[in-house]
Amino acid sequence: MKKRWAKRHITEAIFKVLMLISFGFVAGSLALILWTIISRGLPAITWAMLTQAPKGGYYLGKEGGILNAILGSLYMAVGGTLLALIIGLPIALYLETYLRNSPWSRAVRLTLDVLWGIPSIVYGAFGFIFMLSIGMRASMLGGMIVLTLLELPILTRAVDEVIRMLPRDLEQAALALGSTRLEVASRVVTRQMLPGIVTAALLAFGRGIGDAASVLFTAGYTDRIPTSLLRPVASLPLAIYFQLSMPYPEVQKRAYAAALILTIIVLIASFGSRWIASRLSKNVIQ
Amino acid sequence: MIQLKSSPARESQSARLSLAARRRSDKLAQWLFFVFSVIPVGLAIVILALLIYKSWPIMKVQSVWQLLSGQVWKPDDGLFGFWPFITGTIWVTLAALLISVPPCVLTAIYLSEYAGRSLRRIMKPLLDLLAAIPSVVYGVWGMLVIVPFIQNKLGSFIREYLPNLPLLKSDNPTGFGILAGAIVLAIMIAPFIIAVLYEIMNNIPRGLKEASLALGTTKLQTVQWVVIPQVLSGIIAGIGLGASRALGETMAVLMVVGNVAHVPHSLLDAAYPLPALIANNYGEMMSIPLYDSALMTAALILMVIILIFNVTSALVLQRVLGRRDT
Numbered sequence: 220m221k222k223r224w225a226k227r228h229i230t231e232a233i234f235k236v237l238m239l240i241s242f243g244f245v246a247g248s249l250a251l252i253l254w255t256i257i258s259r260g261l262p263a264i265t266w267a268m269l270t271q272a273p274k275g276g277y278y279l280g281k282e283g284g285i286l287n288a289i290l291g292s293l294y295m296a297v298g299g300t301l302l303a304l305i306i307g308l309p310i311a312l313y314l315e316t317y318l319r320n321s322p323w324s325r326a327v328r329l330t331l332d333v334l335w336g337i338p339s340i341v342y343g344a345f346g347f348i349f350m351l352s353i354g355m356r357a358s359m360l361g362g363m364i365v366l367t368l369l370e371l372p373i374l375t376r377a378v379d380e381v382i383r384m385l386p387r388d389l390e391q392a393a394l395a396l397g398s399t400r401l402e403v404a405s406r407v408v409t410r411q412m413l414p415g416i417v418t419a420a421l422l423a424f425g426r427g428i429g430d431a432a433s434v435l436f437t438a439g440y441t442d443r444i445p446t447s448l449l450r451p452v453a454s455l456p457l458a459i460y461f462q463l464s465m466p467y468p469e470v471q472k473r474a475y476a477a478a479l480i481l482t483i484i485v486l487i488a489s490f491g492s493r494w495i496a497s498r499l500s501k502n503v504i505q
Numbered sequence: 506m507i508q509l510k511s512s513p514a515r516e517s518q519s520a521r522l523s524l525a526a527r528r529r530s531d532k533l534a535q536w537l538f539f540v541f542s543v544i545p546v547g548l549a550i551v552i553l554a555l556l557i558y559k560s561w562p563i564m565k566v567q568s569v570w571q572l573l574s575g576q577v578w579k580p581d582d583g584l585f586g587f588w589p590f591i592t593g594t595i596w597v598t599l600a601a602l603l604i605s606v607p608p609c610v611l612t613a614i615y616l617s618e619y620a621g622r623s624l625r626r627i628m629k630p631l632l633d634l635l636a637a638i639p640s641v642v643y644g645v646w647g648m649l650v651i652v653p654f655i656q657n658k659l660g661s662f663i664r665e666y667l668p669n670l671p672l673l674k675s676d677n678p679t680g681f682g683i684l685a686g687a688i689v690l691a692i693m694i695a696p697f698i699i700a701v702l703y704e705i706m707n708n709i710p711r712g713l714k715e716a717s718l719a720l721g722t723t724k725l726q727t728v729q730w731v732v733i734p735q736v737l738s739g740i741i742a743g744i745g746l747g748a749s750r751a752l753g754e755t756m757a758v759l760m761v762v763g764n765v766a767h768v769p770h771s772l773l774d775a776a777y778p779l780p781a782l783i784a785n786n787y788g789e790m791m792s793i794p795l796y797d798s799a800l801m802t803a804a805l806i807l808m809v810i811i812l813i814f815n816v817t818s819a820l821v822l823q824r825v826l827g828r829r830d831t
Contacts, residue, residue, distance in 0.1 A: 338753020429639025
């Protein structure tokens with residue numbers, strides 16, 4: 220009896236150690252990645268990189284910066300997120316306040332899950348042939364639309380999950396007072412779920428701005444500062460990739476700096492969503 | 506008790522509208538929302554249809570079987586064999602899952618059954634951060650850390666001491682290869698797998714675990730006999746989601762995997778997964794006949810594989826997690 224007891228607790232201890240190691244592994248790799256990007260990127264960042272477009276010979280190690288890529292990425296990701304929000308929010312509200320658990324809502328949810336899983340390279344290829352067939356060239360608009368498609372399932376499912384957390388009583392109270400479902404959706408649900416919606420939008424924004432494969436063919440690349448929706452536009456992930464594939468160490472260093480800039484933008488979005496969520500949640504009834 | 510701060514009925518605008526008008530706008534919105542909800546379904550159908558339409562020309566020339574099992578990729582000679590790319594994709598994905606799944610399962614169990622409140626609270630943002638880092642940044646990290654490590658440390662160690670081990674024997678002198686891609690991918694998919702597993706394990710009724718613990722089991726025994734059997738299908742679905750993520754990942758893999766179009770035989774060989782094939786060759790596809798059709802076929806193959814993984818996992822997960830609603 221005593222022996223068995225000991226065996227059980229030894230196994231328990233061994234597994235606990237294994238689990239702690241696994242946990243340390245996951246946390247450690249995050250730390251290692253951040254450390255690598257910061258330690259390589261920070262020394263290479265200069266003021267010129269953030270404020271100038273590439274000048275002649277930039278890719279040989281001469282003067283210039285990647286403002287074109289920073290602006291291009293921000294424009295496309297912000298535009299894509301807004302478009303995805305405009306389409307995705309009504310879908311999530313419809314699923315939760317109008318449909319609840321009907322076959323159609325299950326079909327839409329499943330489709331969104333499937334779309335979420337489609338790799339960005341397929342979205343990119345799809346966007347490219349679609350644009351070809353309607354005679355559109357690689358442009359900021361094209362990149363924005365492909366990012367919208369990429370972000371739509373992420374955003375809609377995230378909002379959907381958030382709305383699901385809403386206490387049912389609240390909706391029923393509003394309905395009992397005589398409001399229509401639209402009023403419940405627009406005045407009660409949206410207001411109550413504002414923190415969650417902002418979080419979902421920033422999550423989708425982070426995915427959009429970091430994605431390279433989808434904008435590779437649809438947005439093109441240019442050294443000019445973006446000015447028009449119909450012209451090609453540079454993006455940060457591609458700037459990193461292109462600079463890294465140059466044989467000059469000077470240019471490669473700038474790729475590390477660009478990677479740090481992209482990481483910082485994504486981290487700001489990630490932390491910002493938490494902060495905004497906690498600020499906005501004061502209106503929320505628990 | 507629930508307190509309503511602003512009841513919708515009291516808002517000035519709706520008070521002014523007649524009941525009929527409010528009903529009408531409700532109906533209109535219902536109709537409009539329905540149209541919006543058709544968009545994702547339509548999008549999925551259009552993507553699939555367009556890919557099939559575009560890959561049709563090459564399937565007319567060669568049979569699907571010839572394309573899938575063809576070993577040679579020489580677009581200039583009209584030879585489009587996908588076998589090297591399919592095997593490359595499978596190698597990288599399988600290796601990534603083998604590296605990633607055991608620590609992920611253990612971490613999820615630890616978080617849901619053992620960890621204290623404060624650790625759980627740190628873990629959530631940590632996983633979000635890992636999931637938020639763009640794939641190209643993972644690629645940069647892989648090139649800076651993993652590739653040199655494999656090239657200088659692991660590779661020479663294996664050449665010196667284990668030269669004839671079947672899965673590791675390779676004449677690829679660089680660190681760019683399947684192992685590098687798999688390590689980068691393993692870290693990339695970890696947050697997804699852990700998040701899904703953690704959610705499922707937390708979804709088990711407390712009473713079940715408490716009943717088991719009350720009978721004098723250790724926590725590990727409770728995990729083994731109560732938690733795992735309850736969530737097994739969910740665990741497999743979570744791994745399936747991770748796999749579909751790994752299958753489609755483009756940029757990070759492309760940067761470290763070597764991109765050589767041959768059938769790999771070892772973890773240290775270079776490989777050329779399908780997403781990398783599409784991304785790398787888009788520039789020149791217009792000049793060679795059938796090339797664009799071949800690349801679209803690559804996208805179609807990739808999408809079909811991922812759809813199978815994804816739909817199965819999503820259906821299983823809907824069932825596992827859907828229990829709380831019914």
